[in-house]
Amino acid sequence: MQILTVVALIVIGILLFELIIFSHEFGHFITAKLSGVKVNEFALGMGPKIISFVKRRNKVLASSFSYRRLLCHGRRG
Numbered sequence: 001m002q003i004l005t006v007v008a009l010i011v012i013g014i015l016l017f018e019l020i021i022f023s024h025e026f027g028h029f030i031t032a033k034l035s036g037v038k039v040n041e042f043a044l045g046m047g048p049k050i051i052s053f054v055k056r057r058n059k060v061l062a063s064s065f066s067y068r069r070l071l072c073h074g075r076r077g
Contacts, residue, residue, distance in 0.1 A: 018044070021044065022044055040063065041066065043066040045069060045070050046069075046070050047070040049067070049069075053065055
């Protein structure tokens with residue numbers, strides 16, 4: 001039972017860390033969008049993409065969103 005508690009706490013810690021990174025990077029992203037700066041990609045993590053999708057507006061590439069394998073930081077480019 002004690003090992004399960006430790007594993008649960010580690011998972012919760014990782015998820016909270018990921019939430020903090022996401023909210024920080026999303027602040028940069030939304031500020032850039034509202035200021036009229038073109039943002040090609042918004043990614044959570046670095047390395048190979050696990051999940052990604054592209055948001056298109058008027059048949060023009062607007063932004064790419066991706067979730068990457070190594071979750072140590074976010075990225076917008």
